[in-house]
Amino acid sequence: MISDNPTSFVDVNTFTNHIMRRELMLTLENMSPKLAAPAPAPPSLSFGAAGSPFDSSALNALLPGLATRSAFSVVCGAGGNVLPGVTTASNFFDVGSPPATISTAASPFAPLLFPNIGSPQSIPPTPVLQSTALPVVTSSALVNAVQALTAGSPQAPVLFNQLIQFPQTDNRLDLVGWRVREPVDWTMDDVVGWMLETSKRLGIPCEDINMSKFATLSGAELLKMNENDFTDCDPSYGKLFYREMARFLNVTIPEDNILDDVLRKYKDLEESKPTIDTNAIFQQQIQRQQEMNNLFAAQQQLTQTLANNIRAQSIAQFTNNLCAALNPTGLNLNNLAASPLLANTLQRRNSISSDYLPCFQQGPSTSGGYDSESEIKGVFKNRPLDGKIRKRSQHAKGNKLWEFIRDALKDPSTCPSVVRWEDPNEGVFRIVESEKLARLWGERKNNTKMTYEKLSRAMRTYYDKQILVPVPKTGLYPKKLVYNLIWISIVLAPNLDPMILLQHKDFAAGEWPQTGVQIWAKRTRMEQWWSVRFVLMVRPIGWNWLGRRRRTR
DNA sequence: TTGAGGTTTCCTGTTT
DNA sequence: TAAACAGGAAACCTCA
Structure with missing residues (x-):
């Protein structure tokens, strides 16, 4: 069975360590002969001082080659947060934090990842990259999206309002x-x-x-x-x-049995990859590419025959x-x-x-x-044969606690009477009627014994995951029952305008699992200001967003 | 069958 | 004093 349904919020450590690193390894292994050649001295790009508005022109210069880029990440804002596991300056830029300079000289891998800076002509696309054949994301639209979500941009509050409150606009992308x-x-x-x-x-x-x-x-x-x-x-x-x-x-x-064979063989190849050996995975990809070429040739021939006959x-x-x-x-x-x-x-x-x-x-x-x-519609599946009514799936879509809270904040029947925004731009909300919220949560989970004590315990488990953070009872929000919902997951579909997608009702939930490119945004409330982190990456074929190889059976 | 994820339940102790 | 908060530990349930 192929699993492609990612968790809406992906842990940054897992994300970085397992996926980006592996992607880099696959790319770099393939490029190793080229690495032996002396790389030209790459230029440095300045992204401005800490706290200054995001300079999109420098990012724009990096983006045109995105279609063949294996990994690309940018951190906007301040704070100096460094993604654990990413050690080279080439694939991690800390924008706005001292030193506010992007230097590709720190790693020999930089020209591979960012050929626009290095020497793109000297490095042909790798088979790995060819096999992924990623579509192009409109760079200007992406830059606009990044800029709009960046602290210092006048668009940021507006856009975050859209993300958080999901206004009923006519511009939303309707996928159903x-x-x-x-x-x-x-x-x-x-x-x-x-x-x-x-x-x-x-x-x-x-x-x-x-x-x-x-x-x-x-x-x-x-x-x-x-x-x-x-x-x-x-x-x-x-x-x-x-x-x-x-x-x-x-x-x-x-009927066309050959097509079935093509698909079957593709799936067999997809599911027969080794679990650990990176080199073997790479070899499998090359082999698969060759096999697929053969299969596609057969498929083309069949298509032609069908068309003719x-x-x-x-x-x-x-x-x-x-x-x-x-x-x-x-x-x-x-x-x-x-x-x-x-x-x-x-x-x-x-x-x-x-x-x-x-x-x-x-x-x-x-x-x-x-x-x-x-x-x-959330219909229960897998009703047990023993006739016992089990609790509703804790993993069903839209059934996570943070989704419930998010929905409650969107629903006029519960907002502001049960929960209400204190500051939607910052993701700060207040629980107005704790026991009623718990009762509603219990109804959602078919659990009549739910209490606010249990609900709040579940909410506290989000602290580690950085989905919720407690709001200090001093300063801006002295009242109790105030939390900060800080994670927003945004998924971009290939070749679609990010600015349109950012308005889609599902994006804050990250409920669009199967896309090739993902912008992943984290807002972290810090002392007096906040930062936005974007990680833009390409998922390696055969791997899901959590960095696990797809399960095979 | 197993492990992971996401709670749920119970608990003790602290703070408001 | 009650309610809210914090977090450990274990159980539970579902999914892949």
Whole structure:
């Protein structure tokens, strides 16, 4: 079984030690012959004095090569916090803390990680990096996001308000709207949402999908595409997505055992990696890359054969019919027989009844595995055979204590009557009715014996994890029952504008697990000011966010 | 089956 | 004096 569901808040030590380090090791091992050559003296970049506004231009200079970067981290603000386990100045910059200078001279690895500073031309992309084939994050948007979240920026309070309070704006990215819309009506967001959900359901690592090619398509454009077009967009999984779309639309497509073999072999390779030996992992990746190349060649051949033998006639007509169908003045369903995806969806659209939308919203579907609605609604799974009613999962999504508190702070029925913000910009909140909050928490966990004493004990376990911190009863907040919720996890999807994603309702919860790039933000309230830490990294294939190799069975 | 994560429960002692 | 706070220890439950 492949586990891809990360904890929303990742421990920084685990994160750094296990993932970034391993990623660096894999990269550097592969680059070792190049390291023997004398590296040119890299320049130093100044990011300004402690407490000064963040100078995005220097960061911007680092970002254009992000697509092939193996690891990149920036610490903004002050405080001088150093990520444990990261010892070279090359992959860790402490911005705003003395000495307020970034120097790549401290490590020979720096030119590899930051070729824009070093000598990019002399270092070709490694097979490891090629195999990950990461999409590009818009650097200007990323810089804007970083800048906006940085102390000293006038945008910071506004943005943090959005993150914490989740205002009902129309600009939020809707990743579940595809469930209740006809595919022909899907927006680009819907397409992305469907792909993310599908990849999650199939256990495909999201970062392996060439999302950028699909992320700019509307549903109508997607339906216009044939199998080859899907494959062109993503040679690895395009065909699979085409079939998933066909399945979603209840369109029958000839079975293709070779594709199953491709996927099976891919998963076998993915799951057969060694657990400890880094070098062996690297060799496995190289081997896997070769195997995948062979498999993809076979897949391409198959696709071509199918196109020639089965769809030669229908492809052209499919496109023509679709173009006609998309023309609002010339829709003719009778001509769509050769356009399986579109014909089906248009017929479905044509026959939408008053109870059609609810059929998407109710319980498991029987028509193709799109049953995660029940998961989203938190339906209990794995009810025991012995008939005993067990407590609700402590690990169910949205069922963690901090999520409960966060939700309570968002819910007008509990905020401000039960909990209320003291300072949303700083994440400081106050429990107004402790026993009522405990009762609500108990209801959420099916635990009638919950008390505030127990609830507060659970909250104190967050101190170590830096999710909550106690607020001193002197100074700004002399009252009791005041806590500081200090962690915000922000996930960026490939090729999507971070500024849009930052407004997404799920981001403060970090509930978007399968993305290739992650911005991970920690706000730490310190004496009189706070710092923001961003760690931007690329997850190595075969590893989850916690630095564990994916489980195999 | 096992270990990890996230509580839950109980407890003692301290502070407000 | 009650309520809140702090934290140790062990049990519990679920997931991977």
